[in-house]
Amino acid sequence: MAGRMDSPLILVDDKHVPLYRIVWVADLPHWCGDKDCEREGEYEIRLDVEESVWTSLRGRDDVLASLKKWCGDPEDDNDPLF
Numbered sequence: 001m002a003g004r005m006d007s008p009l010i011l012v013d014d015k016h017v018p019l020y021r022i023v024w025v026a027d028l029p030h031w032c033g034d035k036d037c038e039r040e041g042e043y044e045i046r047l048d049v050e051e052s053v054w055t056s057l058r059g060r061d062d063v064l065a066s067l068k069k070w071c072g073d074p075e076d077d078n079d080p081l082f
């Protein structure tokens with residue numbers, strides 16, 4: 001482990017997640033048909049271990065924006081954050 005470096009962090013729900021731990025971000029809200037499901041309508045942020053965090057549409061969009069900035073979107077289409 002590299003220890004404490006300048007790892008970019010994103011706040012997902014109530015958790016600060018290092019961007020490098022994110023494997024993928026859901027494009028669509030979760031739906032599994034289980035009427036007791038507590039994640040329906042939330043967006044899954046998959047982490048690099050057998051673990052996920054869950055967030056709203058806005059939270060998901062914040063994660064995507066941070067990831068694009070961090071990864072350096074080659075298309076660089078006028079990011080509104082700048």
Ligand SMILES: [Zn+2]
Nearest residue numbers: 031032037039
């Ligand atoms: Zn479900």
